[in-house]
Amino acid sequence: MSTLDRAGEAGPTTALPPGGPEPAATGRPAPTGQRTTPRVLAARVGVGAGLVLMTVAFVYPFVWLVSASLKPRSDVFDNRLIPETLTFENYVEVWNAAPMAAWLLNTAFVTVMATLTVTVSSALVAWGFARYRFRGRHVLFGLVLASMMVPGAATMIPTYLIWDSLGMVGTLTPLWAGNLFGTAFYIFLLRQFFLGLPPELFDAAEIDGAGHWGVFWHVALPLTRPALVVVALFEFQAAWTDLMRGLIYLRDREDFTVPRGLKSMLDQFGFGGEWHWELVVTASVITTVPMIVVFFLGQRQIIQGVATTGSKG
Template structure:
């Protein structure tokens, strides 16, 4: 007896209906996957050449700046990357020609305060928009985003009048205290990151008795470290290189930040008739190196934070 006949006889007794081979349902065939095409030799060479050219375009100005700082005044603009006459006297003279130590300390204070205040305040606002439901939330968040379209020149005079009425003109406070209220771009960036986090973690923490502040400080912030580092580095760079507010609010030379001090050196030694360009480029190197070090230390967090932001919401 064939297998099909035995199955037909067993059908009435076991309750399993016989199977007709013609009606058997077969599993759908998997669609063929496209081959993983890697770029050929010519494509890889083109990408490598493009990367090298782009790298040279970005690195060359700084290499030229370092080279010029190691030359005497007569050779600053000779365009040799390897100085014909190597000298380190410029790095000694620049400290005597300008209060570089005071400028660096002022800039470090402003930068640290601006970075801390804007990171914390922006995270608080972003957490509120991401975690809590309240009437008008989307409308208020839209107003925050709309504030990014207002040019800084439109609020420059009203902001100056506010700080002048508070007696803060001529101090370092206006250069960082405005960050206490957060920044629209950073609020948007952190909100998108908060929305990408699993809400079950926050619900579990609240069920365990954690309050709103404890959930934010001990659960949300540690999970948002990459985005926080991105915000901190962006603001660090913005505050370190901010010239406009230094020109508006600072009066005494000892209170200058590095960008404002470089502007005064350029006016004095570059266009003031003394033509000490070697001091100007040397001071530029001294003030550029800290930013390069900061970005080298934080490049991993920058890539991770940008890659994981904006995936939800």
């Protein structure tokens, strides 16, 4: 018997754990997670405090607006966020003082039509620039981008003369029909998204017998849903808050949109000597709430669409 065998027989026997032999001790404690240093903690606290301050700065005006709408006329500007005298009569009076229902319906119609037309038309133009190769494609796309540099005031009078010659002044049509031709920014946004999609998908669809419209409608559009939602939400907000075109084209009070109606209420109750500011702020709350709801429902799509569009092309 060798010396090693005799040592093994003489030495004490130790039972091994069920999971196998334990690792040798190294003298260092087992890691329990990344240790937070004071500098990292201070940075986190600073970022959190900054975010809280920015949130308060953005939310405070709307909270003040809601609070002012629940106060009587004498307390509107007392700067108390919690009204001393709480009243809901302003929301009843504003419906009697102005045709709010008609204004909301007009605004909803204009907003929906503007959103649908600009989304579809911009997607069609962007698909043409992204998918097809033709002579002068880059020049035409450059002209589309150059149109963003033209200020709206430069085209305001010619556009008005066109609608006036068509007999559309005084109607809601000029407020949305211009979107039938797309918008340069949305065309650029969607084109960049289309360029980031694998072209093999469209080639395979064409090999399977899909036509140009089928490839666009059944393959390209479903893949670009985040970008389409971003375009739709941006245009929804722009059309819902558009005051300039309402001032230019609308004449009758019953045909006003909400921004145009708020301007008329401001002229009547704000600068006309009556000073019914409680009605003005109440109408502003009624106008703002739908936009908050829409953006709350679509915030995930906005983040996804902007992030994915920025990483493509």
